Amino acid sequence: MKALILLFVLCFFDGLMLRAEEASPDKPPVQSIADIPKGYEVGEKSLSPNGRFAILYPIRGDDSAELPPNLLVCLKPYSVLTRIGTEGGRWQGARDQPLAKWNGNSIVAIWIAARWGMKDLAIYEIEADKIKRIQPVWRRVWLLFDQDFRERFLSKYPDEKGSGVIFVSKSEGPDSKPELEFKGHKMLLNLFADNKPNLSVTPHWTASLHAVWNLDTAELENVDFRPGPIELRPNY
Structure with a gap:
């Protein structure tokens, strides 16, 4: 009799655990992968919350x-x-792979994970x-950095035109903030750029941006652009 009761309890517990896993918000259910083309796989971290996209x-x-x-x-x-992109594709985990962050099931931010940080960020509605609209976030952001780079840096060091604006992820430190974060109909941006992230060659330029991207108007708001110092670092 005790064995039967124990068996019933174990079966009941297993059923609860299975339902909890199925309802877990951290793992969106994949709708179907039967029809995806041969040679492709679904990026699990790119799934929309409802598992459809x-x-x-x-x-x-x-x-x-x-x-x-x-x-x-x-x-x-x-x-x-x-x-996504105009060049050949990238496998999961490769440099320059596309990554995604969803805001509900109808808005997704997609960017390229480059060597030092993100690039080519766009919002897809x-x-x-079907794609209703693509919001060109990166075009607006890059122009701010490029203008500062040209006016403050290249005007002083014209021979450095071979370098340029490179976005760098700064996810460490007590004061670090996510590079992008959805808040309702807004996307918060915290970006940092450097012309020589490896610090190996002088001279050196940096700048940062804290701003809000309005998903309704597709425009930047509350722009806080901060030019960094221009430094001469030793070339070892």
């Missing part, structure tokens, strides 16, 4: 072969919403399983 990554193969492009897709029913 995701980025497809080409499966890594011969490193010398050009991969098919990364795609933003609807998984069920399967359809391609847009191609989805409606009726």
Whole structure:
């Protein structure tokens, strides 16, 4: 009798755990992967909260072969919403892979994870399983940094035009803030740029930006652009 009771308790507990895992908000349910093209895999970290949309990554193969492009897709029913980037695709974990951050199930920020930090950030609005609008966040942001770089730095060091604006992730330290964060219909931006992140060659330029991107108007607001020092560092 005790054995039967113990068996019942274990089965009941397992059922509760299974339902808890199914309802976990940290793991969106994947709608379907049966129809995705051969040679692709779903980026689990790119899934929308409802599991319907995701980025497809080409499966890594011969490193010398050009991969098919990364795609933003609807998984069920399967359809391609847009191609990401203009060059060949990147497998999951590769340098220059696209990453995604969702705001609900209809707005997603997608950017390229470059060597030092993000680039090519854009907001994609989805409606009726199609791209309704693409908001060019990076174009507006990059122009602010590029203008400062040219006016303050290249005017003084014209021979340094071979260097340029490189965005650098600064995720460490007690005062660090996420590079991007959704707050309702706003996206908070905290970005830092450097012309020579490896610090190996002088002269040296930096700048930072704290701003809000309005998702309704597709414009920057509360712009706090902070030019950094121009320094001469030893060239070892």
